[in-house]
Amino acid sequence: MKVLIRVVAASIALFLVAIIGLMAMVLADGDAEATEISDGGGGLRGVPAEFRPWILKASKACKEPELTPALLAAQLYRESKFETSKEKATSPAGAQGPAQFMPGTWAMWGRDADGNGETSPWDIGDAVMAQGRMMCSLLKQAKSSGYAGDVRALALAGYNAGWDAVQDAQGVPHFKETQDYVKIILSTMPKFKGPGLVQISGSGDGPNAVRKAATRVGTPYSYGGGGPQGPSTGFCDGRNGYLNGRCAATSTVGFDCSSLVQYAYWPDLKLPRTAAAQYGATSNHAVSRQDLKVGDLLFWSHGDSGSIYHVAMYAGDGNVLQAPRTGKNVDIAPLTSAMPAADYYGATRP
The missing domain is CATH 3.90.1720.10 (endopeptidase domain like (from Nostoc punctiforme))
Incomplete structure (x- = not known):
């Protein structure tokens, strides 16, 4: 959602499983209880710890099964490489924050998800939950559109170029930036797929x-x-x-x-x-x-x-x-x- 994003369109992470089994047997001090981290079943790895719970929450909040934690993580990495500073996470076109929202788009999708009294595209929780809501809506539109192709690709194209552009092309627009955006995110998803459950004992x-x-x-x-x-x-x-x-x-x-x-x-x-x-x-x-x-x-x-x-x-x-x-x-x-x-x-x- 960088240069090609349109404000007008806004209104419209077998090996790791075995590893985790081993980690579940970690030795604990005294009678410390096990701590479990559930990732909603989709799996997630290779993301900053501060992003992980929000990505899992955003995925779980969407009823569209295609919105997996790995898809959200790969998209965030493409958008900002998980950067949160205004210096590194502001695009030349004015997109802001780790999920790269334009101000007009943010006005529609932004919420105070982290409960800190401020709705900000720079807050990780606010940004990731807004990204999830927008992607969830775009997936629904992609499914009802009847356009050929992967609905994830159509939704990602809508996030990057605006759904109007997807409608005009009746598929992923031929803009090079959007084409590259979709291909890179879908191809990098596997690096963010992880196990369904991590359990480490001890405190x-x-x-x-x-x-x-x-x-x-x-x-x-x-x-x-x-x-x-x-x-x-x-x-x-x-x-x-x-x-x-x-x-x-x-x-x-x-x-x-x-x-x-x-x-x-x-x-x-x-x-x-x-x-x-x-x-x-x-x-x-x-x-x-x-x-x-x-x-x-x-x-x-x-x-x-x-x-x-x-x-x-x-x-x-x-x-x-x-x-x-x-x-x-x-x-x-x-x-x-x-x-x-x-x-x-x-x-x-x-």
Whole structure:
């Protein structure tokens, strides 16, 4: 809903399932109760934690089954890459916020969904729920139109170019921007599809950090990328960040191993940026491999503490949550095979 949006038309995220099964067995402290995060059955991963509940709520509020969490997430990523600042989420045409609403369109679809007393396209809850309402309405129009093609494509085209343009074309308009918009969103939906239920037992800093990091499963690895605010592009240093001979980090929005850990614990615990520094900041609380608890940090090294090259978070039941390396995504893997066994250096408790 960028350059081609018309104000006049406004009036008219088998592997992850197995992983989650393992996470359900996470060891808990004392008698802490399990915390469940239901995503409405459609599945969702790889989105910022602050967007997740609103995407799930918007999907659930619509009776059209095509409006899945993954579709809403892919659309938000295309619109704004989940940006919320006015500097980064204002289009040249004047579209505003993470869902990129034009003022006239916002006047029709905006509501105070988060209950903070203000209806704003910059509020995540307000924006995502308005996006869901508009997309739900467009899906209904697409189904009743009789136009050929995927009703999701028709609805997305209406969001981008206005339903009048869809009516004029009796399908997805031939505007290049709209054509690209539809294709990109539908093709990127799989990266946001996730499991139907996440259950992690325990409470406190460790389990909470793992829950937060688990919302980023599927996010690409980007050397030097990511931080407390979420994923970002990284850099190449002559040795790291390359894939098939080219620098991949500068064009990949994601996390590296230590930025994922930093993001997971922030702001309750402000860990330093690199794996070696994180070991130095927590090494006074060393933990044996037999006494690992959810959220403990595990380190791998080529020698001593000055040669630490990887950090991961213990996810329970012999598994770790990590950002592995360039070309891979944030995932959960067995501790025994996450990195070379001979390089395992030790664990600490933040």
